[in-house]
Amino acid sequence: MRPPMKPLKALDDALAELLAHATPLPGTDTVTTFDADGRVLAQDCVSALQVPPQDNSSMDGYAVRCADVAAAGVVLPVSQRIPAGSAGYPLQPGTAARIFTGAPVPAGADAILMQEDCEALAAAAAGGLGAVCINAVPQAGQWIRSAGEDITRGGVVLSAGTRLTPAELGLAASIGQHQLQVARRPRVALFSTGDELVMPGEVPPEQMRPGAIYNSNRFFLRAMLLRLGCEVTDFGIVPDRRDATIAALRDASAAHDLILTSGGVSVGEEDHIKPAVESLGTLDLWQIAMKPGKPFAYGQIPREGGAAHFMGLPGNPVSSFLTFALLVRPFVLRLQGVLDVASQSVAMRADFSWPKADKRREFLRVRHNAAGGLDLFNNQSSGVLTSAAWGDGVVDNPAGQTIAACDTVRYIAFSELLA
Amino acid sequence: MRPPMKPLKALDDALAELLAHATPLPGTDTVTTFDADGRVLAQDCVSALQVPPQDNSSMDGYAVRCADVAAAGVVLPVSQRIPAGSAGYPLQPGTAARIFTGAPVPAGADAILMQEDCEALAAAAAGGLGAVCINAVPQAGQWIRSAGEDITRGGVVLSAGTRLTPAELGLAASIGQHQLQVARRPRVALFSTGDELVMPGEVPPEQMRPGAIYNSNRFFLRAMLLRLGCEVTDFGIVPDRRDATIAALRDASAAHDLILTSGGVSVGEEDHIKPAVESLGTLDLWQIAMKPGKPFAYGQIPREGGAAHFMGLPGNPVSSFLTFALLVRPFVLRLQGVLDVASQSVAMRADFSWPKADKRREFLRVRHNAAGGLDLFNNQSSGVLTSAAWGDGVVDNPAGQTIAACDTVRYIAFSELLA
Numbered sequence: 146m147r148p149p150m151k152p153l154k155a156l157d158d159a160l161a162e163l164l165a166h167a168t169p170l171p172g173t174d175t176v177t178t179f180d181a182d183g184r185v186l187a188q189d190c191v192s193a194l195q196v197p198p199q200d201n202s203s204m205d206g207y208a209v210r211c212a213d214v215a216a217a218g219v220v221l222p223v224s225q226r227i228p229a230g231s232a233g234y235p236l237q238p239g240t241a242a243r244i245f246t247g248a249p250v251p252a253g254a255d256a257i258l259m260q261e262d263c264e265a266l267a268a269a270a271a272g273g274l275g276a277v278c279i280n281a282v283p284q285a286g287q288w289i290r291s292a293g294e295d296i297t298r299g300g301v302v303l304s305a306g307t308r309l310t311p312a313e314l315g316l317a318a319s320i321g322q323h324q325l326q327v328a329r330r331p332r333v334a335l336f337s338t339g340d341e342l343v344m345p346g347e348v349p350p351e352q353m354r355p356g357a358i359y360n361s362n363r364f365f366l367r368a369m370l371l372r373l374g375c376e377v378t379d380f381g382i383v384p385d386r387r388d389a390t391i392a393a394l395r396d397a398s399a400a401h402d403l404i405l406t407s408g409g410v411s412v413g414e415e416d417h418i419k420p421a422v423e424s425l426g427t428l429d430l431w432q433i434a435m436k437p438g439k440p441f442a443y444g445q446i447p448r449e450g451g452a453a454h455f456m457g458l459p460g461n462p463v464s465s466f467l468t469f470a471l472l473v474r475p476f477v478l479r480l481q482g483v484l485d486v487a488s489q490s491v492a493m494r495a496d497f498s499w500p501k502a503d504k505r506r507e508f509l510r511v512r513h514n515a516a517g518g519l520d521l522f523n524n525q526s527s528g529v530l531t532s533a534a535w536g537d538g539v540v541d542n543p544a545g546q547t548i549a550a551c552d553t554v555r556y557i558a559f560s561e562l563l564a
Numbered sequence: 565m566r567p568p569m570k571p572l573k574a575l576d577d578a579l580a581e582l583l584a585h586a587t588p589l590p591g592t593d594t595v596t597t598f599d600a601d602g603r604v605l606a607q608d609c610v611s612a613l614q615v616p617p618q619d620n621s622s623m624d625g626y627a628v629r630c631a632d633v634a635a636a637g638v639v640l641p642v643s644q645r646i647p648a649g650s651a652g653y654p655l656q657p658g659t660a661a662r663i664f665t666g667a668p669v670p671a672g673a674d675a676i677l678m679q680e681d682c683e684a685l686a687a688a689a690a691g692g693l694g695a696v697c698i699n700a701v702p703q704a705g706q707w708i709r710s711a712g713e714d715i716t717r718g719g720v721v722l723s724a725g726t727r728l729t730p731a732e733l734g735l736a737a738s739i740g741q742h743q744l745q746v747a748r749r750p751r752v753a754l755f756s757t758g759d760e761l762v763m764p765g766e767v768p769p770e771q772m773r774p775g776a777i778y779n780s781n782r783f784f785l786r787a788m789l790l791r792l793g794c795e796v797t798d799f800g801i802v803p804d805r806r807d808a809t810i811a812a813l814r815d816a817s818a819a820h821d822l823i824l825t826s827g828g829v830s831v832g833e834e835d836h837i838k839p840a841v842e843s844l845g846t847l848d849l850w851q852i853a854m855k856p857g858k859p860f861a862y863g864q865i866p867r868e869g870g871a872a873h874f875m876g877l878p879g880n881p882v883s884s885f886l887t888f889a890l891l892v893r894p895f896v897l898r899l900q901g902v903l904d905v906a907s908q909s910v911a912m913r914a915d916f917s918w919p920k921a922d923k924r925r926e927f928l929r930v931r932h933n934a935a936g937g938l939d940l941f942n943n944q945s946s947g948v949l950t951s952a953a954w955g956d957g958v959v960d961n962p963a964g965q966t967i968a969a970c971d972t973v974r975y976i977a978f979s980e981l982l983a
Contacts, residue, residue, distance in 0.1 A: 178764060178783055179783060179786065179787075182787040182790070182791070192769075193768070193769035193770065194769040194770075194772065196948065197947075198772070198774070199774070230759075230760055230775045231775070232774055232775070249774070249775075290945075294943075295943060295945070295947070295948040295950060296948075296950065302950065302953075303953065310787075310953075310978065310982055311783070311784035311785075311787035311788045311791070311885075311982060312784055312885060312949055312952035312953045312978070313953045314783040314784055314787050315780040315781065315783045315784035315881055315885070315949045315952075315953075316780065316949040316950060316952075316953045317764075317783075318764045318778055318779065318780040318782075318783040319777070319778050319780035319881065319949055320769065320778065321764045321765075321767075321768065321769045321772075321778050322764055323763070323764035323765030324765070341649060344742070345597060345736075345737045345740045345741055345742035346740075346742030346743070348740075349612070349740065350611075350612035350613040350739065350740045351612065351613075353613065353617075353740075355617070355618075355651055355668075356649045356650070356651070358738070359737055359738050359739065359740050360737065361734040361735065361737040361738035362734065363737075364597055364598060364730070364733040364734045364736075364737040365730035365731055365733055365734035366730075367598065368598075368601040368729075368730035368733050369730045371601070372601070372730070462734055462738065466730075466731060466734070489932050489956070489977070491910050491912060491975075492912075492936065493910060493911075513908050517911065524713070524714060526622075526709075526714070528616075528666075528714070529615065529714040529715075530731055530734045530735040530738055531714060531715065531721065531735060533731035533734075533735075534721075534722065534729075534731045534732045534734075534735045537908070556910075558908070558977065558979065558980070559729065559731070560977065560979040560980050560983045561977070561979050563729060563730060563983075564979045564982070564983065
């Protein structure tokens with residue numbers, strides 16, 4: 146007999162409950178900025194310099210004192226020429242400086258005139274710089290990029306908890322940071338469960354016994370964990386005996402922050418991982434109102450100085466893939482101190498219909514089409530990874546909702562869920 | 565005097581021209597499926613098995629022969645019980661088989677009845693299986709997942725040219741593939757140019773001489789290349805002398821598929837990389853109608869058995885970042901045999917206005933806001949990476965186009981451009 150069905154837990158509630166357990170891990174690593182892609186900043190990145198370092202021109206033209214140009218038509222001698230990269234010297238009153246984009250504004254000048262508003266007059270003999278006729282009245286400050294306009298000295302350019310991507314590495318480098326303090330990598334132990342599982346390479350397809358299937362979850366779970374910056378230890382198939390399972394879990398919990406399994410956690414399933422976890426710590430079995438998905442387990446195994454987290458994912462590949470993306474991914478990011486762990490969805494047009502509403506929130510595998518809408522994969526079974534490989538994302542469809550062609554739906558790209 | 569301005573080249577034309585040069589690289593690697601994330605399949609992945617391996621039930625219920633259930637209300641003895649994972653035996657005519665989701669359909673049965681459409685009658689004494697009253701007339705084939713419905717034997721589950729992500733690794737594993745043939749990694753030589761560039765860590769911010777700036781482009785270019793599966797050799801700053809530059813480029817071209825530089829390729833810029841490349845091979849300077857962006861160089865340096873590609877990016881960080889994302893990225897993917905190298909854009913609502921149209925196609929750095937629209941970064945200067953770190957993507961705004969608040973714009977997420 147199955148135990149009585151627990152009420153379904155909303156996905157958002159499940160995520161909030163998990164995140165409440167995801168205390169950021171202690172310890173940081175110092176890495177070179179070159180090697181920090183994908184890591185999470187452990188402290189604010191503060192600028193010791195200002196950008197731009199000094200006031201500079203945002204146009205090719207002439208630097209002047211506004212007081213010298215009371216009306217259009219004024220003619221000023223050109224007293225210096227300041228290309229980008231050079232320094233110039235204080236601007237003599239009653240003169241103009243020829244200046245180029247990016248060049249520092251000379252002391253005393255308070256405006257730049259675009260060269261389109263000026264007329265260069267013939268240079269004087271003997272290599273002089275000539276004169277310029279100013280055909281517009283300048284406003285103080287015009288076409289000047291102020292020192293510190295982009296980055297102020299002492300300003301925080303990147304906050305602790307930022308997950309670093311290539312642009313952030315460049316930004317940190319641009320203020321002279323060659324090393325960064327980042328959260329240490331979460332250590333994750335990966336277990337598989339299921340007597341029917343066979344590892345690819347161990348038995349060729351033509352020799353598979355009836356009922357046997359290849360283990361595919363290990364492959365994508367490991368790859369997704371690595372993308373999130375984790376160190377992964379693969380413990381393989383959970384041992385067949387209860388005492389051996391307990392020993393393996395105890396081992397794993399001592400050296401890992403998270404133990405992750407897939408399969409074996411549905412209500413009523415025959416499995417020894419559940420009693421084994423319970424004998425060492427705690428385990429809650431959840432029924433999550435999502436499809437694919439639903440069974441999910443969260444527990445803790447105490448160890449010296451704290452506890453290792455335990456998460457059990459459903460065994461069906463697409464269920465395992467999506468519960469990882471929607472629950473484990475934000476958890477693992479939060480362990481590293483990331484504050485904003487939500488995946489961004491965008492509104493898109495459904496070029497399909499979905500006439501059967503489900504009582505659970507559904508994540509339908511879809512793909513962009515050339516007309517700018519979304520096509521649905523023809524087989525939404527949770528057993529077949531083809532839908533996840535074919536698709537480039539999922540429609541996040543609320544419980545009880547049907548979809549008609551041309552409806553606007555919420556779309557989450559896999560590139561968001563896998564980044 | 566500057567040379568006369570070349571006409572601007574449309575971004576799409578520039579990309580098409582580059583891709584015409586991007587012949588896929590010869591050579592493949594054999595990698596374990598575990599280690600294939602991010603690589604590109606060099607040959608089709610063909611299934612030696614079918615999924616599901618045999619016809620199976622997609623419901624908990626009863627398997628019957630339709631011929632035995634001409635009308636609702638028929639009572640059939642239950643002749644066997646087939647849980648998932650077991651095999652069953654041929655169905656005796658005039659009987660039903662109790663069957664569970666995923667269990668193989670017994671030979672002879674041609675339909676499944678959901679248990680909701682059936683009434684189990686009391687089991688006979690002595691451990692018999694009892695009988696079932698069938699309250700609906702079945703259609704042949706109903707609730708049966710056919711053998712090979714998901715994956716046919718001999719079918720191509722993943723095509724050559726597919727860039728592998730975690731889902732594809734799982735799918736390949738699910739058909740027993742423990743190794744995959746993938747395109748070899750492109751070898752890329754990275755050079756920096758610019759006398760004003762200082763490496764972070766070499767000079768502290770307070771000791772930077774006027775006009776000096778930290779090299780930031782190297783950091784994000786290297787990280788983006790690594791994300792695309794490249795092997796990167798960092799050659800550092802281009803040497804100061806012409807002959808040394810020629811020697812360095814000749815060295816790099818011998819062992820690399822692509823030489824990438826940033827800076828020093830604008831029309832009129834003082835630089836010795838241009839004449840050095842031209843003395844070894846060919847170089848075209850382009851003015852691309854994009855903002856940020858514009859200057860871009862493409863050339864080739866002949867070597868034994870072919871030529872190394874040369875690409876010169878603009879020196880401004882945001883220009884360099886975006887020309888990489890929009891031109892170099894698709895090129896490098898195509899070198900690995902990826903056919904579909906386009907980045908997906910989606911329609912979104914602008915929660916900002918952009919009243920000044922530009923004659924170039926603009927890529928405005930924006931961020932999702934809580935209201936489901938896009939906010940604009942307040943400084944769209946190409947010199948400041950802050951916009952790329954702050955934003956989560958760009959608006960792809962056509963040339964000559966202004967934007968009013970609430971307009972629909974095309975948005976490309978950085979997660980697409982960095983994947």
